[in-house]
Amino acid sequence: MSIFTQYRRKQIAELRPYVVGEELSSDISVAQVDKDAGSPKEGDMIARNPKNHQDQWLVAKQYFEDNFEKVS
Secondary structure (H helix, E strand, O other), X not given: OOOOOOXXXXXXXXXXXXXXXXXXXXXXXXOHXXXXXXXXXXXXXXXXXXXXXXXXXXXXXXXXXXXXXXXX
16 A cells, blocks of 8 residues: 655635535535535535536535635
């Protein structure tokens, strides 16, 4: 097994809030660990690849709050 190394992101991420009750399309990936934690839920975000808008995934609320801040 290889060793994990820390990396800083170089690009600006594109995210939007998950809307409670929103039916997620098959284009939006949700990790099993997030599903097990009750996602999608209020406070979660939907991220997308800026170069391929069909590539989308759910970002759990706590991970979002710990790792992202709005660009002004």
